[in-house]
Amino acid sequence: MSRDEVFSGTAARGSDFVFNEEVATVFDDMLTRSVPFYLEQQKLIEEIGSQFYVPGTSIVDLGCSTGTTLIRLANRVTSASRLVGYDNSQPMLDKAKENLEEAGFADKIDLRLGDMNDNLGDILIENASVVTLCWTLQFIRPLKRDALIKKIYNGLVDGGVLIVTDKVLTNDSNMNRFFIDFYYDFKRRNGYSEEEILKKREALENVLIPFRVDENFELYRRNGFQIVETFFQWYNFAGFLCVKSES
Numbered sequence: 617m618s619r620d621e622v623f624s625g626t627a628a629r630g631s632d633f634v635f636n637e638e639v640a641t642v643f644d645d646m647l648t649r650s651v652p653f654y655l656e657q658q659k660l661i662e663e664i665g666s667q668f669y670v671p672g673t674s675i676v677d678l679g680c681s682t683g684t685t686l687i688r689l690a691n692r693v694t695s696a697s698r699l700v701g702y703d704n705s706q707p708m709l710d711k712a713k714e715n716l717e718e719a720g721f722a723d724k725i726d727l728r729l730g731d732m733n734d735n736l737g738d739i740l741i742e743n744a745s746v747v748t749l750c751w752t753l754q755f756i757r758p759l760k761r762d763a764l765i766k767k768i769y770n771g772l773v774d775g776g777v778l779i780v781t782d783k784v785l786t787n788d789s790n791m792n793r794f795f796i797d798f799y800y801d802f803k804r805r806n807g808y809s810e811e812e813i814l815k816k817r818e819a820l821e822n823v824l825i826p827f828r829v830d831e832n833f834e835l836y837r838r839n840g841f842q843i844v845e846t847f848f849q850w851y852n853f854a855g856f857l858c859v860k861s862e863s
């Protein structure tokens with residue numbers, strides 16, 4: 617796994633964060649060092665996914681990046697024959713393709729280029745029982761989020777699940793500061809310098825827009841989900857399990 621040094625070095629980075637080739641190359645290291653309990657959260661996603669999978673339906677990963685979740689789900693849910701990953705970054709999909717080939721799942725998992733902000737019509741979600749949206753909703757423009765969640769709801773079979781993991785804001789802004797300070801301590805413990813932490817924070821400022829936990833609940837409920845639960849929270853990171861339960 618190549619080490620994430622995207623924000624190291626002395627040159628100031630003025631531009632917004634993008635999922636380009638440089639990021640794709642180090643992405644797996646970046647996430648293990650930047651998302652608290654990343655592998656444990658993947659484990660929970662895999663467990664929930666296997667619990668809710670309905671034979672004959674599909675599994676869709678939105679914002680699949682390098683294919684980590686898809687590979688884990690394909691390994692765990694052995695009866696699943698139709699897994700699809702969408703991402704709007706070609707470098708991420710190229711890396712995912714390499715990883716799928718290495719894991720022996722290139723024939724089983726379909727990778728597709730698609731943009732959930734501007735071309736939602738290109739994203740096909742049909743007859744799915746498991747849809748995952750992991751650390752990706754935060755990159756979708758807030759005004760576009762309702763349409764996306766509604767589309768996911770409509771594409772799920774009854775009893776199907778949407779699994780979301782994301783950064784979250786606290787209700788109280790002072791508490792937010794406090795949680796983010798703990799988060800930066802976590803990044804320091806994982807070897808990121810002050811400069812790397814600051815530069816990445818600046819690059820993500822206009823790009824990553826988290827909702828509060830209650831805003832997340834409202835978003836999923838008003839777009840149809842009858843059951844919404846939190847399955848994970850670590851300071852400013854949370855996981856939501858949203859079930860379509862019509863009957």
Ligand SMILES: C[S@@+](CC[C@H](N)C(=O)[O-])C[C@H]1O[C@@H](n2cnc3c(N)ncnc32)[C@H](O)[C@@H]1O
Nearest residue numbers: 635679681703704705731732733750751752755
């Ligand atoms: C933080 S990563 C997701 C991590 C991944 N789901 C995992 O579990 O390791 C966010 C991903 O969303 C993709 N993305 C961001 N905006 C998007 C959009 N508008 N449409 C589709 N994909 C998008 C990025 O290219 C990136 O691969």
